[in-house]
Amino acid sequence: MPTPFYSPRDLRFHLYEVIKAENLNQLPHFADHDRESFDMVLDAAGQIGETLLRPLLTVMDREEPQLVDGKIRVHPQMRAIIKRFGDDGWINAPFTHDEGGQQLPATIMNAATFIFGAANYSSSVFPFLTSGAANLLRSFGSPELVAMFTPKMYSGEWQGTMALTEPDAGSSLSDITTSAEPTDTEGEYRIRGQKIYISAGDHDATDNVVHLMLAKIKGGPPGAKGISLFAVPQKRLKSEIRDPQSEILVDNDVQTAGVYHKMGYKGAPIAHLMVGSGEGAIGYLVGEPHQGLRYMFQMMNEARVGVGMNAVSIGTAAYYASLQYARERPQGRPMDQKTMGSPQVPIICHADVRRMLLFQKSVLEGSLGLLLQCSYYADVAHAGEGEAAQHAALLLDLLTPIAKSYPSEMGCLTTSAAVQILGGAGYTTDFPVEQFYREARIHPIHEGTTGIHGLDLLGRKVTQQGGKGVQLLIGEMQKAIAEATVYPELTPLANQLSEAISRLTHVTTHLLGLAADPNVFLADATLYLEFFGIVTIAWQWLRQATVAQLALPTAQGDDVAFYHGKLMTARYFYEYELVKTLTLAHRLQSDNRVTLDMQGDWF
């Protein structure tokens, strides 16, 4: 039996038992959908994952992209994969029927993303990026631009990218220097600059690449306020043609200077681009001038939830690999049966191995719940109305840095636990867990480092609209506590979450009291993010435990073990993870300023 890479049962538990995603069809935008159509989508994603993506997991790692004659060569199967994503309508699935999409809720689309990422993260990156870039175009671009670019992006013939980072501007985007100069044609600019770390920025599995690129129009305001968004294709239509159906493409002076070789997710090419080093690349202005960062952030916020989801994907694949190994590998004996002669037991019988499995399961299924909940908020914010939509938007905004960072940071540790369960075998390339360990390490870095998200959470999100997002979230948590308290078995967890919320409130109040000195206020924002993340996942586990507690008495067959597992894992998270907030609260309320007092030359 091949190793499973995710649990369809668990995914449906989140969607239909906890979040009740099927209720989304009460919103007119999703009225055509129901649980049956959702299940068809999930089954189709599972099938693609299993038959198309997973078989290439290892080979795409071993045969990484290479730059040959100025073009990046990727695995030859990638063309067929991207085509399949296009043909099956995955790239524009969330968009409207008018645009050829399926008006699929983000909740279900992200569940599919989870499956694809768990099957083979590298391969899933290509269509995911095109979808995001196309979304940016259709949200802010003129009808002409949308018509020029999106059909071939939806079909998988053209790749889309996000082109932000430059050699001197990564976390600090206000410092980009790529320039845009107006041409004689309205809306067209000559773009010149360098972009680095551009995912899928060049490759031979599509016929063209459309970069959604940040640049500064000459003479515009300095810093972030002078950043505009452009569509900069690798090949463009001839100016005199401008017919989107034309197949005559000319080179647009976007050269590939290099491909990065990296520790993991090697199958996805990351390019270094020289833009307009000849006559200048033509860039088509998307939306209004100087609004580029605002536009881009809309896409980045979605991408951030996507990154969190991919972190859970990789972690989940590693978890199931280590679970299978733990069940099959005999080694050692129970602590109270050390006499020789008795057969060795599977290592899953050892408490320490179960601890490492519970650690993975609790972090991953807690995170998956959070990410699907965030996707649900996105759907309500986007397709709902009135206060419900506003509240969902605020909750999503508040939770985005957590939904991105908690799974990303913890994914490094859960994949590490998977390696540890396999021991020496886990360190070899004979098993996939070492690959997952390498792949997981990207997520705390891309789409904003964890440090950046800490600043975003504490420096911006927590105080937005007078702290309304936090109030709403605590309201949601208290609702979960009230629902859990019905069951005496869950009262201890409910009480612990109450305590953790009050601890979080204290810490937040304490930190806001320091806001007059932003250096002090934000010095430990990363730890605050960790703290907030743990409490948020505890909330998710209380909801899951409540559903399981309700379902257990009447559960049948495999569901009995499933719900028992949920209840145990909730207990684990509270006992081993939530308790970490003790230490974090202690530190965050201390007046020791050692990271500020330390001088650079004292290292």
Next chain:
Amino acid sequence: MPTPFYSPRDLRFHLYEVIKAENLNQLPHFADHDRESFDMVLDAAGQIGETLLRPLLTVMDREEPQLVDGKIRVHPQMRAIIKRFGDDGWINAPFTHDEGGQQLPATIMNAATFIFGAANYSSSVFPFLTSGAANLLRSFGSPELVAMFTPKMYSGEWQGTMALTEPDAGSSLSDITTSAEPTDTEGEYRIRGQKIYISAGDHDATDNVVHLMLAKIKGGPPGAKGISLFAVPQKRLKSEIRDPQSEILVDNDVQTAGVYHKMGYKGAPIAHLMVGSGEGAIGYLVGEPHQGLRYMFQMMNEARVGVGMNAVSIGTAAYYASLQYARERPQGRPMDQKTMGSPQVPIICHADVRRMLLFQKSVLEGSLGLLLQCSYYADVAHAGEGEAAQHAALLLDLLTPIAKSYPSEMGCLTTSAAVQILGGAGYTTDFPVEQFYREARIHPIHEGTTGIHGLDLLGRKVTQQGGKGVQLLIGEMQKAIAEATVYPELTPLANQLSEAISRLTHVTTHLLGLAADPNVFLADATLYLEFFGIVTIAWQWLRQATVAQLALPTAQGDDVAFYHGKLMTARYFYEYELVKTLTLAHRLQSDNRVTLDMQGDWF
């Protein structure tokens, strides 16, 4: 300027200012040594590291060993490197003058190991293993065996290994099935079995490989009590010759079935061996029958301190790479200077980056102190007399699982922090930190997994001789507290260590109260190990801070920054790391048995 990979200043601080290693020459065995001779050794190690090992760091990772025609090919430079280690007397440096050695203290030898590992861990593995294997032979083998094997091991012509693990026996060594049958020649046995994960188990950089191999003599007692130790060379002297000087070697039926490809430290070959699948390999019994595990554990205990040291080595190299990057990379502005126009500042100015640097520095320099202290105990235990020697032996025994595991576990996190400081660049192969991240991951696995060391600490070491080791250690900690309390600046740290000790004592007493049920008692031994490790490193930092506090008022030049850095880093460790014992104590004293209650089929 090339990136430094360790700090000679810091190494000398530990050796001469904290541990006062030069006092070892008060023991007759080390009487010929003094600080000057130690410094010559350290300088020589630094020179080899810099000129011979470090230049091959990247290439040995990229061009990993391959099995070609039944022989593992390693990097062609390895032959010269091993030869150089032999020629310069590194392999037998700790052994007696009579044996051609230098009677070099383990303290200094391990300091050299630290340097070699920081320069290029893979390359340092070969001579390190030979030295360990030779030590086992000279400690327990007959004069004939010593004469037959060790000269060519000392000279670097022959490789030594430790051959323990089998496909069905890794952590559970009592389950090995490799068999030994007596031949007509006394002391010679026919060995048959399989050994896996044998480091340097076959390669083309030496002329022969001598395996110190565990096997069971047929008809012996079952389990661990029936394990004997054999020297099983890849090629042996003809039985009719038996002249150690003879160059006529014949094949000994030890075949290489494969080389493992692994995530990191790729330059060192790890072999899968088929032993005696033909006529049987000749194995020479080392010492008495059925004493193999006891002998091997002596070597393994040394190797475990060595593994901890190598974990610190790799972490240190990553720390200095990230420190250099943080000083050179401009990005962003201080939190209170967000206006544009001001130049970007080096990222070391950001509190979050300093936190990640302090995290690395505090863990690594704390661990280096502990490992050198353990080495010092080894020297006193070995070369000292009476109570001092006994106490040193007890302390070393108690601390060995910590000295192995704390740096190994934390090395995964410190190298991760190094990657994070470099951001996207850190994830690429353009910088060495991703390699260090991959290499660091082996250490929690080999020479006993962290889980095994937790069991060793709590299940065996803590209660040895009625808990005398723990009493001695707490005595040492209290001595450090008394010395620190002289300085008002250090009183807060001293008080925190006192509290941590009392917390540790409480937790230990609580756990020992559960010993009647070993499953419950040992369920969280890994967390106990972590707890104990943190307190131990806090002790080391208090000692370092005391030395720095005393030296600072009269310090000159660069030493002013150096001692300031030590004091700040001590503060950091107490503020951010020691406080983790709060959470761990909470968990370890809880009666929640979730890892025992969870059932295998509930996952």
